[in-house]
Amino acid sequence: MRPRRRPITTLVTTAALLAAVAADTAGQGVEVPQSDGGLLGVAPAREDAVGTPPVPLSATKVFNSTQTTYRVEIELSTLVQDRSGSLEASKYARDRVRAEKMLSITPDGFLIGPGEQRVIVSEWRRVIPQRARAAFIAFVVRAVPQVEQSDGIVIAPTARIIAARLLRIPSPDKARGRIVGFTARQAEERVLQFTTSVRNTGKVHAEPTDASFRILDSRRREVFRSRLPDGVVLPRFVRDFPITVRKRLPAGDYRAVTRLTFGRSKLTRSRRFTLTGPNLLPTRELEITALEASGEEKGPAKAVATVENTGTADAPIVLKAELLRVVDGLPDAKPLATKTVERDGSQPGSVQQIEFELGELGSGTFRVLAAVGDGRRRYNKFAADFVSDAHRSLPTRAKDLVVDNGAVLAIIAAFLIALGGRHRLARCRPGAIGDRGGYAPPGGRARAGAGCARAGPGRGRTPRARY
Amino acid sequence: MKHRTTLAPLVATVAMLAFAQPAAAVGETGSALVSGTVIGSLALTVPAPAAISTMTVGANEWAASNVLVSDTDAAAGWVLKANEAAGDGKMELLSDPLGICAASASPLTNAMQVYAGDATDITGGTVTINAPVGSPLTLSGTAGAVATAGGNAVSLATVPVTYKQTIVTDDNVKAGCTYNITVNWALSTS
Numbered sequence: 001m002r003p004r005r006r007p008i009t010t011l012v013t014t015a016a017l018l019a020a021v022a023a024d025t026a027g028q029g030v031e032v033p034q035s036d037g038g039l040l041g042v043a044p045a046r047e048d049a050v051g052t053p054p055v056p057l058s059a060t061k062v063f064n065s066t067q068t069t070y071r072v073e074i075e076l077s078t079l080v081q082d083r084s085g086s087l088e089a090s091k092y093a094r095d096r097v098r099a100e101k102m103l104s105i106t107p108d109g110f111l112i113g114p115g116e117q118r119v120i121v122s123e124w125r126r127v128i129p130q131r132a133r134a135a136f137i138a139f140v141v142r143a144v145p146q147v148e149q150s151d152g153i154v155i156a157p158t159a160r161i162i163a164a165r166l167l168r169i170p171s172p173d174k175a176r177g178r179i180v181g182f183t184a185r186q187a188e189e190r191v192l193q194f195t196t197s198v199r200n201t202g203k204v205h206a207e208p209t210d211a212s213f214r215i216l217d218s219r220r221r222e223v224f225r226s227r228l229p230d231g232v233v234l235p236r237f238v239r240d241f242p243i244t245v246r247k248r249l250p251a252g253d254y255r256a257v258t259r260l261t262f263g264r265s266k267l268t269r270s271r272r273f274t275l276t277g278p279n280l281l282p283t284r285e286l287e288i289t290a291l292e293a294s295g296e297e298k299g300p301a302k303a304v305a306t307v308e309n310t311g312t313a314d315a316p317i318v319l320k321a322e323l324l325r326v327v328d329g330l331p332d333a334k335p336l337a338t339k340t341v342e343r344d345g346s347q348p349g350s351v352q353q354i355e356f357e358l359g360e361l362g363s364g365t366f367r368v369l370a371a372v373g374d375g376r377r378r379y380n381k382f383a384a385d386f387v388s389d390a391h392r393s394l395p396t397r398a399k400d401l402v403v404d405n406g407a408v409l410a411i412i413a414a415f416l417i418a419l420g421g422r423h424r425l426a427r428c429r430p431g432a433i434g435d436r437g438g439y440a441p442p443g444g445r446a447r448a449g450a451g452c453a454r455a456g457p458g459r460g461r462t463p464r465a466r467y
Numbered sequence: 468m469k470h471r472t473t474l475a476p477l478v479a480t481v482a483m484l485a486f487a488q489p490a491a492a493v494g495e496t497g498s499a500l501v502s503g504t505v506i507g508s509l510a511l512t513v514p515a516p517a518a519i520s521t522m523t524v525g526a527n528e529w530a531a532s533n534v535l536v537s538d539t540d541a542a543a544g545w546v547l548k549a550n551e552a553a554g555d556g557k558m559e560l561l562s563d564p565l566g567i568c569a570a571s572a573s574p575l576t577n578a579m580q581v582y583a584g585d586a587t588d589i590t591g592g593t594v595t596i597n598a599p600v601g602s603p604l605t606l607s608g609t610a611g612a613v614a615t616a617g618g619n620a621v622s623l624a625t626v627p628v629t630y631k632q633t634i635v636t637d638d639n640v641k642a643g644c645t646y647n648i649t650v651n652w653a654l655s656t657s
Contacts, residue, residue: 038535041510045540045656049503058505066512084615085657086546145513154561154647155530155579155630158552159513162655229617230542231657329576330555 038066046164053124063117070143074108079136081237087164089138139163175206175263182269186283192245196258200233211260218253285311288382293368296389300357303368314345315374323359324367361388507540511654530630538622544657548610552651556606561647568644580631588624
């Protein structure tokens with residue numbers, strides 16, 4: 001058997017990437033990384049500049065090492081940041097206009113063929129508003145491959161690469177921040193995740209420094225230590241810094257401590273937590289696993305939601321449902337009716353079927369949208385579409401009942417007849433179970449055997465009306 | 468039997484990490500001096516248009532592709548997201564060359580789903596899959612994360628992606644009808 005060999009492409013691609021990064025360090029901009037698979041990209045991905053506008057910025061290169069020609073458009077917008085730290089372009093038109101006033105680019109659209117690259121010249125013109133100390137601009141490269149459409153079902157991909165331009169006017173301003181959240185959750189089985197959420201309350205961007213995370217046991221001994229991940233936080237935004245703990249910690253009480261410096265702010269936060277098993281947090285998790293809905297015109301929508309407690313802690317169930325009309329496959333934005341159903345604590349692993357009714361239906365297609373939560377957090381949503389059945393009159397309902405349940409009704413009738421027969425026989429035997437001892441008029445004496453439906457000669461039934 | 472492992476990729480990667488320092492960029496004008504850093508490049512391979520060759524009513528149809536992501540910024544991670552630009556994630560009838568698609572649904576009832584398999588990062592970085600097989604991303608107008616990588620390393624990762632389209636009976640899709648969706652792959656730094 002031959003020794004296993006690593007594919008040489010790994011080495012080639014890594015070396016190409018190395019060359020690109022090495023060129024990057026030369027201070028002459030960033031070279032195009034080569035790859036066997038071909039890449040469409042932008043360099044630099046991030047520019048962190050300090051200066052006084054108007055001033056030119058570094059040239060931006062758009063490169064294409066693929067075998068496809070792309071139509072490229074460059075768009076500008078202001079940067080926004082989500083909690084994962086991802087730097088995205090604001091989707092609002094006013095932010096695009098604002099970004100275009102702050103930064104100029106040439107050219108802003110072109111075709112780029114295989115192996116080609118284009119240089120974009122940009123100038124930082126100003127900050128908006130005028131008293132701002134920084135500008136955060138998304139440099140968006142939108143590329144559409146120029147390929148022929150084929151038949152059948154076609155998934156045509158486009159690329160959107162968002163480079164960040166973090167521009168700052170020289171000033172003594174330092175970022176400030178605070179920890180706005182420090183949470184623990186069960187990431188996977190036997191894996192814990194602690195998240196430190198930092199809000200930048202200053203006017204310039206910054207990254208946490210000297211950031212550490214520790215876990216102490218009940219005797220205050222350090223049992224885990226890690227460094228928080230790096231990451232820039234833009235002013236006004238919150239970024240989560242997660243720490244994953246795979247080290248096996250036995251059941252017990254612990255304290256987690258996060259500590260970091262953000263600009264001029266020194267921040268510390270701690271929280272106690274209890275593990276109910278090795279790396280097992282009592283975590284609430286609820287899931288709607290099925291939802292069925294139906295209903296008829298002039299009646300309510302009837303739904304059954306199956307809710308499973310998939311967590312490791314008891315959790316109350318708060319089910320919020322909406323009834324929506326669906327027209328041309330799209331639900332109306334405004335619900336016809338809403339309903340909240342609450343159930344007391346469900347145990348881990350338990351499954352509950354929750355039946356509820358809401359609204360009044362007309363004819364057409366409807367959607368029941370249900371979301372489950374525990375009153376503090378919403379976990380998941382489930383939707384069920386259905387077409388309302390025609391309204392049925394009372395006689396029709398009765399007929400349907402007989403038709404649908406004919407066999408059951410026949411069995412019940414047969415059972416009742418049989419029971420009635422036994423009952424009558426029993427009443428014919430004085431002293432037997434079921435013999436009511438005859439009818440007793442108020443203040444009078446009971447007449448034995450009077451309750452029997454049919455007696456022998458001279459023992460006729462006494463009509464009730466006589467009393 | 469002895470397995471021989473070449474150290475070259477490891478050495479190259481270590482060297483690359485050593486080099487991956489921010490580059491100083493200085494531009495001078497008559498009125499202002501700009502100093503700062505330019506960091507890395509961000510690139511991806513847009514998968515070639517994928518076609519679902521069979522269109523079986525009442526079935527799930529798949530198409531597979533790869534997204535190659537490159538991030539040479541050692542100080543930042545990346546996020547790969549997908550959405551349908553200006554749409555709700557549902558395929559629409561593009562053409563009806565044979566005139567047989569009048570009764571076919573447009574858009575299809577169900578939105579397309581995207582999920583990713585285990586990614587391979589040849590630089591040794593860790594890629595987190597946000598839309599695994601068991602929890603796919605249902606395409607909509609809003610971009611949803613498919614895969615992410617943390618900072619502190621450069622990255623050259625291949626993310627295998629699969630498109631899944633459920634075609635229900637009411638869609639009445641016929642052979643010869645061309646459906647289309649534009650999936651927008653967005654790569655950003657973090």
